[in-house]
Amino acid sequence: MDKIKAFKYHLALSICVISFVSALIVFFWFPFPFLLLDGTWLPLSLVAVIDLILGPFLTLVLINEQKSLREVCFDFCVIFIIQLSALGYGLSQIHGQKIIALVHLDGVFHLVTNEDLKGQKLHSNLGVVTLSKIPLVRIDESPELMSVSSLDTKLMFNTTRYLPVEIQKIKPFFPYSRLPQELKAQIAETKKLKILVGKKRTSVLIFSDSGLVEGIELFPRNYNGLK
Structure with missing residues (x-):
């Protein structure tokens, strides 16, 4: 040949x-x-x-x-x-590294991967709010829970602590005034915003008044307004 x-x-x-x-x-x-x-x-x-x-x-x-x-x-x-x-x-x-959930903890959302969960399964009732079919969940941050659990990786990766996202439970929202100009041109001032922290980039999640995710936008790489 x-x-x-x-x-x-x-x-x-x-x-x-x-x-x-x-x-x-x-x-x-x-x-x-x-x-x-x-x-x-x-x-x-x-x-x-x-x-x-x-x-x-x-x-x-x-x-x-x-x-x-x-x-x-x-x-x-x-x-x-x-x-x-x-x-x-x-x-x-x-x-x-496949994203399994977006977890709200300590005021922002975090990426949680297959590897992070180590075989743990998500409850079916957690998929109320999703982005690209990825569920958004929150950690129960009640004083009783926080008194026995520190804000560490074990807490964020423990699916038994996951609760469905409710718009009233994830306050405060990210101020619209702190958005860079290029994002202000794409996002209405009335929208509710939350930060999603990635390993390489950071983005902002855009919520409707009813608590559903309407979109996501990446922050510029050199943007310093998050600090």
Whole structure:
């Protein structure tokens, strides 16, 4: 088999696979803007680059016109196993960062991932308020609870403490006056606003008077009005 032709076919197949996987991640696992908020675009890029390079490169190295059909089939099986293993490992790491809930604690919302919850399940009654099908929940911050629990990661990641979001229970709201001008042009002054803190970016959640999420906007990277 001609190795250049095999390389081209393998590269085309790898591009198709990566395109499908990227679409799955961008549109279903991390709908906009969660890929930017969480910073998962970096491992996604690495998975894409490694998978695109690894398979076709191994094809160039292993495939030889002098080999028999049996040897060529064996080489392709080895390449397939290596490439599939690399892709599977990368996807498992990305899936661990999939956003499961937006948790309100200490005045702002936080991203909570698969990895954070370590297999815990969310109660079905928590999906009253959602954003891109991701439930918004709050932690019971009553004085009785806070007297025995500090505001630490264990509290935020304990699903037994989760309650449905109620608009009256997540006050105070973020002042409209502190928004940058570019966001003021997109958000009505009458809207109720809450901060959503991501690992890489920060955004503002826009609530209606009834308590439903109407939208989300990213803060500029260099904005200092949150401090």
